[in-house]
Amino acid sequence: MYNSTFTPLQNAFAQLDRLGVWGADLPLRLFLAWEFFEAGLEKWNGQNWFAELQFPFPFHLLPAELNWQLSMWVELIAPLLLLLGLGTRLASAMLIVLTVVAIAAVHWPAHWSSLAELALGYSISDHGHGNYKLPLIYLIALLPLLLGGAGRLSLDARLRRRV
Known part of the structure; x- marks a missing residue:
């Protein structure tokens, strides 16, 4: 609603x-x-390459095929939940765990001896220093959804209004 006592910029920000x-x-x-x-x-249509990885605890206790299936199904189901805004905090938590495991198993530099060397892995290319920039962006983007939920345009909000 337009307020004549506000400047046009204040009205725009109010909108x-x-x-x-x-x-x-x-x-x-x-x-x-x-x-x-x-x-x-990609996992659904691809071949399992998880046998080559060293997973962090407790995932290192599971067979590579089970880790492949778990990650594939989380990557297929949790995004649909995010899209609908249904179980958004749970879906975000699952994707955060998946991303942290992926950083540890795939994207973190295998060998580094200084923070400067570790910082080389903060990239979206693989030059032997790791490649954790994009997964870190995903983690940061998931945090508001974990902490705040899906908001009003979601099935979560609709279900809350019915209860």
Whole structure:
């Protein structure tokens, strides 16, 4: 609603505030759903390469095939939940665990002896120093959904209103 005592810029920000209450989380949910679902489809259509990896505790206790199946199904189901805004905090938590395990098993540099050397892995290319930049971006993008839930444009919110 327009308020004549506000400047045009203040009115614009007031409109953005109203829009943000409804849909600030939606771009994160769409982005993350696309990225993780795409990774799940790659696993669905690909060959299991997890036997070559060293997984962190407790996943190192599981067979590579089970780890492959777990990660594939989390990457297929959790993004659909994010898209719908259904069980958003649980889906975000599952994707955070998956991403932390992926960083530890795949993206973290195998050998580093200084922070400067570790920082070389903060990239989106693999030059032998690791490649943890993109998974770190995913972790940071998942945090608001874990902490704040899906927002008003979600099945979570609709279900809460019915209870």
